[in-house]
């Protein structure tokens with residue numbers, strides 16, 4: 001296939017980025033990933049880019065020739081399938097049920113991970129309690145939005161439907177205020193402009209914002225903070241490196257609240273302007289409760305638990321209710337201090353242990369456990385291991401290494417999947433393992 005070529009594509013299943021995956025010219029053909037088309041559909045697509053060395057090509061759907069029975073009109077005006085360009089909610093053209101079925105198919109086809117179902121979230125819209133925006137446009141014309149997937153092109157997100165209404169309203173108010181004040185977005189090519197990103201969080205009532213700028217500019221962030229009364233707390237941060245790092249240096253308080261008290265599973269944690277917060281706390285609560293129970297939801301046998309990648313400590317607190325003793329492990333200094341332990345990497349923590357606990361609970365970042373942690377868990381012959389994973393690719397690799405035959409091999413007892421971010425291709429997994 002060549003750039004610009006148009007072809008008919010039979011789409012087999014959903015890919016991890018939300019594109020439909022098919023093969024050009026039959027099963028042996030080149031893998032084509034086409035945005036805007038789903039498993040079981042046939043479409044006329046245009047090839048946008050062919051990987052030079054890789055075996056993939058990327059395409060855009062021009063016309064749907066055979067539609068999925070769960071297709072619908074996306075209800076968001078920003079959606080790339082209609083007048084907008086936003087690619088965040090790639091699955092919005094499907095009903096929520098069809099989205100969950102497509103995610104389950106994706107897990108099996110792309111990663112060999114089999115689940116009974118992807119469990120529905122309580123709300124399909126307005127669920128996102130923490131969000132980020134990228135600033136685009138010159139002074140007077142600033143817009144807040146996102147990058148079109150895989151590009152640096154801007155997409156508008158005004159009135160975003162998956163964000164909590166307070167977050168969406170705050171983002172829109174910041175955009176208007178920035179236009180009135182003549183604030184420009186930092187432009188990498190020209191070097192002009194100041195504002196780069198905006199981080200937003202809500203507890204459902206109050207909103208905390210952090211303005212990330214290219215250089216320190218107290219007058220600008222103060223003027224913007226004063227111009228948006230919708231914000232209950234404002235901080236600022238500097239990100240002077242070019243590239244895609246959305247988090248700036250340490251957040252500096254500008255006005256109002258410095259943190260929000262976020263409650264999850266009855267445990268309260270203070271979250272600052274740039275701190276980690278589960279975007280969908282309602283689904284996170286369900287996942288955390290499932291993580292600290294047996295696969296059928298019953299209580300775990302008591303004893304010692306290790307809570308690996310403990311973060312804000314919600315699972316540590318839940319485990320303390322269920323177990324005799326809990327030792328958390330966390331490498332981020334601020335979180336480790338709040339947990340009352342020394343900051344430590346999980347591999348290093350496990351390497352110092354001679355005896356296995358009754359259970360290890362792990363909620364690693366997207367890159368997963370990795371070979372070193374897997375080796376330590378096998379060496380300790382940990383009798384029970386529960387992993388909550390936001391990255392299916394890494395989980396598939398970790399499961400293969402954990403269950404490969406040999407000493408300390410595990411057996412996968414159950415795998416559950418949660419629809420953490422409806423309308424998007426994101427899915428979170430919970431694996432329950434015991435010694436084989």
Ligand SMILES: C[S@@+](CC[C@H](N)C(=O)[O-])C[C@H]1O[C@@H](n2cnc3c(N)ncnc32)[C@H](O)[C@@H]1O
Pocket residue numbers: 276278308309310311312313314315329330331332335344345346347363364365366
């Ligand atoms: C997906 S978050 C989970 C956080 C926690 N479950 C929560 O909700 O607050 C992953 C956590 O692991 C920590 N982390 C990342 N790599 C680590 C490592 N190698 N060793 C220990 N902790 C790590 C991060 O700082 C982060 O808090």
